[in-house]
Amino acid sequence: MTGIAPPPIPDPAVGVGLSLHHVSRRWGDFNALDDVSLEARPGELLVLLGPSGCGKSTTLRIIAGLDTADAGRVVIAGRDVTRVPAGNRDLAMVFQSYALFPHLSVARNILFGLEVRGLPVAERQQRLAEVAGLLGLGGLLDRRPAQLSGGQQQRVALGRALVARAPLCLMDEPLSNLDARLRAEMRREIRALQQRLGLTMIYVTHDQAEAMSMADQVVLMNGGRVEQAAAPDRLYERPETVFAARFIGQPPISLVRPPRMTGRLAGARAEDITLTPLADPMRPRPPRPAHPLTGMVVDREYLGADCLVGVQLDGFAPADGRLTARLPGHHPASPGMVVSVSIAHGRLHVFDAATGRRVADPGANAGSLLGA
Numbered sequence: 001m002t003g004i005a006p007p008p009i010p011d012p013a014v015g016v017g018l019s020l021h022h023v024s025r026r027w028g029d030f031n032a033l034d035d036v037s038l039e040a041r042p043g044e045l046l047v048l049l050g051p052s053g054c055g056k057s058t059t060l061r062i063i064a065g066l067d068t069a070d071a072g073r074v075v076i077a078g079r080d081v082t083r084v085p086a087g088n089r090d091l092a093m094v095f096q097s098y099a100l101f102p103h104l105s106v107a108r109n110i111l112f113g114l115e116v117r118g119l120p121v122a123e124r125q126q127r128l129a130e131v132a133g134l135l136g137l138g139g140l141l142d143r144r145p146a147q148l149s150g151g152q153q154q155r156v157a158l159g160r161a162l163v164a165r166a167p168l169c170l171m172d173e174p175l176s177n178l179d180a181r182l183r184a185e186m187r188r189e190i191r192a193l194q195q196r197l198g199l200t201m202i203y204v205t206h207d208q209a210e211a212m213s214m215a216d217q218v219v220l221m222n223g224g225r226v227e228q229a230a231a232p233d234r235l236y237e238r239p240e241t242v243f244a245a246r247f248i249g250q251p252p253i254s255l256v257r258p259p260r261m262t263g264r265l266a267g268a269r270a271e272d273i274t275l276t277p278l279a280d281p282m283r284p285r286p287p288r289p290a291h292p293l294t295g296m297v298v299d300r301e302y303l304g305a306d307c308l309v310g311v312q313l314d315g316f317a318p319a320d321g322r323l324t325a326r327l328p329g330h331h332p333a334s335p336g337m338v339v340s341v342s343i344a345h346g347r348l349h350v351f352d353a354a355t356g357r358r359v360a361d362p363g364a365n366a367g368s369l370l371g372a
């Protein structure tokens with residue numbers, strides 16, 4: 001703790017800023033978190049995204065005060081809370097399991113924390129009515145959790161977090177127990193609620209679609225480190241590393257090892273690749289680029305509105321020259337067809353093969369350099 005007095009408690013309807021500064025956490029020799037820094041602005045929904053074991057939950061637990069960092073600082077609303085116990089951090093948390101009490105009604109589950117804090121009955125009832133209205137739980141208040149669907153249980157867990165009126169809300173994979181349709185519905189609901197209440201929310205998921213559709217900022221983690229922190233569109237449009245490029249996007253970005261670009265990996269998103277059938281591969285139609293990129297279609301996956309077409313590039317080693325293009329469903333490309341391949345202007349991503357880092361300026365002619 002610093003010697004500075006904490007600022008007054010903020011308006012409960014307005015989120016507070018949160019920052020981590022060089023946070024590390026070890027278990028024996030294992031670095032679960034290694035120098036993690038991040039910043040969420042007030043009212044922002046920040047998603048911690050990454051593969052299993054990358055340190056998302058550990059980060060969240062350290063923010064909550066349920067675990068302690070070995071090094072670094074946690075700052076909430078301008079106050080250093082690194083050594084402040086969980087109960088005094090003025091935040092709410094929703095767990096993956098919902099952690100509802102099975103023997104209590106929905107109403108008592110939602111109000112449990114306020115009862116423990118000794119809030120007057122009238123205020124409790126007023127907050128309960130407010131939250132139940134907000135989440136559409138009005139008709140369910142007397143039921144037990146076992147009498148609710150997964151989505152309704154999720155709403156109760158959310159209600160319990162919201163009723164506390166904490167300006168910072170932490171969520172650890174809150175939708176992982178729900179089916180795909182309900183997940184999509186609930187993520188829209190949570191996002192709308194978070195924006196309406198102006199809460200700052202830190203949301204953990206390993207699902208990139210969830211992250212991209214909900215977040216103001218995505219913090220992509222890998223092996224206990226922050227790989228990249230950016231708005232979803234920035235992360236997609238300008239991945240800073242090979243890991244970020246591969247983790248975000250479906251189908252994953254195609255990465256090839258161009259013979260003319262030693263030590264580089266070049267990547268293109270499926271929707272940025274165009275294939276033109278070459279009737280006679282010996283005589284491509286004009287205008288003819290200096291280094292035409294050609295290849296053969298090796299597979300095609302029909303998806304209705306569009307199709308995914310795999311191409312093996314000519315002049316590339318078999319393992320290093322495979323692209324996947326997203327084309328209209330009616331596109332004629334089929335296995336065995338010889339095609340010319342073009343990549344939309346400015347949409348080629350180039351990385352250093354050794355470091356995995358983006359090459360900021362691969363040269364204006366990067367597109368033609370791809371040509372074998």
Ligand SMILES: Nc1ncnc2c1ncn2[C@@H]1O[C@H](COP(=O)(O)OP(=O)(O)OP(=O)(O)O)[C@@H](O)[C@H]1O
Pocket residue numbers: 027032050051052053054055056057058059206
């Ligand atoms: N109490 C512990 N003791 C030892 N190692 C731990 C402990 N808790 C977590 N770890 C390890 O720290 C790493 C990070 O775990 P964490 O739960 O933060 O990952 P995660 O990204 O949330 O993964 P998931 O998506 O699978 O929940 C993992 O390799 C995990 O095995």
